Amino acid sequence: MRFGVLLTGLVVASAAQAQAQAQEARQTYANPIDIDYRYNFEQVNQGVSYRTGADPAVVTFKGKYYLFQTLADGYWSSSDLAHWTFVTPSRWPFNSIVAPAVWADGARILIQPSMTRAESILSTSDPDSGTLDFWVRRMPELVDSVGEGHVPAEGEDKVPPGPWDPALFKDDDGKWYLYWGSSNVFPLYGIEIAFEDGKLLYKGKPRPMLALHPDDHGWERFGQDHSGTLPDGTPIKPFMEGAWMTKVNGRYYLQYGAPGTEYNAYANGTYVSDTPLGPFAYAPYNPVAYKPGGFVQGAGHGSTFQDVHGNWWNTGTPWIGNNWTFERRIGMWPAKFWPDGQMAVSTRFGDFPHYTPTAKVEDPESLFTGWMLLSYRKAALASSTLGAFSADRVTDENPRSFWVAGANKPGETLTVDLGAAKTLRAVQVNFADYKSERFGDAPDIYTEFELQSSLDGKAWTPLARTEAPRRDRPNAYFQLPAPVRARFVRYVHGHVGGANLAISDLRVFGNAGGKAPAMPAGVAAVRDGDARDAHVTWKPVAGAVGYNVLWGVRPDRLTLTYQRWADQGTALELRALNKGVGYWVAVEAFDENGVSKRTRAIRVK
Numbered sequence: 001m002r003f004g005v006l007l008t009g010l011v012v013a014s015a016a017q018a019q020a021q022a023q024e025a026r027q028t029y030a031n032p033i034d035i036d037y038r039y040n041f042e043q044v045n046q047g048v049s050y051r052t053g054a055d056p057a058v059v060t061f062k063g064k065y066y067l068f069q070t071l072a073d074g075y076w077s078s079s080d081l082a083h084w085t086f087v088t089p090s091r092w093p094f095n096s097i098v099a100p101a102v103w104a105d106g107a108r109i110l111i112q113p114s115m116t117r118a119e120s121i122l123s124t125s126d127p128d129s130g131t132l133d134f135w136v137r138r139m140p141e142l143v144d145s146v147g148e149g150h151v152p153a154e155g156e157d158k159v160p161p162g163p164w165d166p167a168l169f170k171d172d173d174g175k176w177y178l179y180w181g182s183s184n185v186f187p188l189y190g191i192e193i194a195f196e197d198g199k200l201l202y203k204g205k206p207r208p209m210l211a212l213h214p215d216d217h218g219w220e221r222f223g224q225d226h227s228g229t230l231p232d233g234t235p236i237k238p239f240m241e242g243a244w245m246t247k248v249n250g251r252y253y254l255q256y257g258a259p260g261t262e263y264n265a266y267a268n269g270t271y272v273s274d275t276p277l278g279p280f281a282y283a284p285y286n287p288v289a290y291k292p293g294g295f296v297q298g299a300g301h302g303s304t305f306q307d308v309h310g311n312w313w314n315t316g317t318p319w320i321g322n323n324w325t326f327e328r329r330i331g332m333w334p335a336k337f338w339p340d341g342q343m344a345v346s347t348r349f350g351d352f353p354h355y356t357p358t359a360k361v362e363d364p365e366s367l368f369t370g371w372m373l374l375s376y377r378k379a380a381l382a383s384s385t386l387g388a389f390s391a392d393r394v395t396d397e398n399p400r401s402f403w404v405a406g407a408n409k410p411g412e413t414l415t416v417d418l419g420a421a422k423t424l425r426a427v428q429v430n431f432a433d434y435k436s437e438r439f440g441d442a443p444d445i446y447t448e449f450e451l452q453s454s455l456d457g458k459a460w461t462p463l464a465r466t467e468a469p470r471r472d473r474p475n476a477y478f479q480l481p482a483p484v485r486a487r488f489v490r491y492v493h494g495h496v497g498g499a500n501l502a503i504s505d506l507r508v509f510g511n512a513g514g515k516a517p518a519m520p521a522g523v524a525a526v527r528d529g530d531a532r533d534a535h536v537t538w539k540p541v542a543g544a545v546g547y548n549v550l551w552g553v554r555p556d557r558l559t560l561t562y563q564r565w566a567d568q569g570t571a572l573e574l575r576a577l578n579k580g581v582g583y584w585v586a587v588e589a590f591d592e593n594g595v596s597k598r599t600r601a602i603r604v605k
Contacts, residue, residue, distance in 0.1 A: 218532030242301030257301030334364035436498030445497030516594035
């Protein structure tokens with residue numbers, strides 16, 4: 001009998017150990033996604049150098065994923081949504097491609113650039129080889145459009161030059177549609193098209209699909225946190241762009257990015273219809289993808305796709321904006337279409353490590369690993385520093401502040417002290433561009449470095465390192481093969497392609513081994529006189545690193561998140577609400593040990 005009990009205990013222990021090992025083996029990723037973003041060449045004459053990524057279009061094709069974006073001179077392939085390999089195409093436009101429309105119909109992938117004059121549409125049936133053919137060698141002139149450089153006057157029955165920021169969509173009946181628009185004046189347009197004998201045919205005339213209504217939709221207001229103004233206080237109309245069409249359960253979701261890519265509030269919204277050309281109805285739960293707080297800020301202008309397991313994803317364009325207004329990166333978040341038709345994108349802990357699924361997942365939030373940020377505001381020490389670009393900037397969770405080494409040479413070090421021994425699970429090294437003096441790509445633009453760990457700051461152990469083949473890694477992410485106990489994490493420099501070694505944030509994830517923080521108390525949410533705004537407050541939680549303010553149109557479906565650091569206080573002006581729509585709010589606290597219980601959802605009064 002005692003032997004049987006012992007045997008049962010061994011089986012249970014073995015099963016628990018196997019489960020733990022399986023959990024450790026699961027692949028993870030973190031935003032911004034770890035690809036070799038290319039140096040922009042558009043500002044070469046102005047001497048403005050920076051790496052950027054924007055306007056991602058991801059499609060699933062023959063069991064793999066293909067990522068296209070703005071000004072990349074090629075595209076990326078992946079088999080797991082975590083590791084991406086750049087593909088050099090056999091042909092590409094001389095001026096590259098901006099905000100491409102991409103569609104995979106099972107037989108091929110079509111790639112259409114944004115354009116203001118007649119250009120080409122490319123296709124490939126073998127994307128891994130890079131072999132591209134002309135699907136349409138020359139587009140026809142856009143129906144009812146004015147010439148390049150001309151803007152139609154108010155009341156003039158014409159459309160702007162285009163199609164700019166296009167989206168292709170092939171319906172289940174084989175019919176093709178084109179959507180486009182990028183303006184703070186004109187609507188987003190749609191039209192049925194056809195492909196015949198190497199030509200694109202417009203069927204009918206462009207029809208307005210939707211427009212912005214910032215007077216009713218708080219999140220559509222332009223500016224930082226929807227201020228409605230430029231930084232100098234000048235009022236400005238918001239911009240709408242980045243069309244993308246998704247059909248789910250017979251309903252058509254026409255998505256768009258707003259109100260401007262150069263601020264933290266950039267988001268995706270959707271209109272819904274029963275037909276591909278409308279009429280479309282505004283979704284009251286908008287925005288669907290929203291991430292104004294945290295390290296990664298901004299989630300607008302992207303794509304929606306299904307992985308090979310049937311899970312939905314939404315991509316977008318987070319904002320950097322240090323060297324140039326449109327310096328950006330790419331983010332990817334799990335999404336869901338609820339049975340009642342609501343579309344939702346989970347950005348809760350949206351820049352912390354997440355699992356890539358290996359099966360169908362019902363709850364997108366379950367992909368969060370639970371690995372907490374251990375490096376926020378921790379002490380940092382560098383081997384050398386250029387001017388005022390001090391090492392303490394690498395733990396402030398701000399991509400627009402950064403450390404610059406005194407020299408860009410091998411052996412330079414950057415060390416973060418986590419304050420105590422903790423369990424490490426992943427590290428992300430985010431590089432910045434400070435007077436990089438690079439434009440486009442080149443063989444010597446690659447990243448090499450080593451990460452080391454230590455318990456006492458004296459004896460160092462290898463933690464991770466870049467490996468062949470060489471590539472640039474502006475947002476290098478390393479999932480550790482097994483948990484590591486350490487207090488110090490050290491970056492040891494090898495090579496970067498820019499003139500200077502600059503790091504914005506060295507982010508360490510894992511667990512401190514203590515109890516999760518207490519649940520916040522005293523939550524209150526009051527709608528302001530302007531119904532687009534609400535004032536949310538709560539009481540501070542001892543030891544909290546930050547808080548998530550969660551809200552939505554149902555108490556059991558809080559689909560939107562605004563992350564706040566504890567040192568930002570315990571109040572939030574939530575300026576993203578829709579007039580005439582009721583809301584519910586809850587708050588949770590997090591620290592290095594985990595996440596608190598979520599407060600009871602309360603109605604915004």
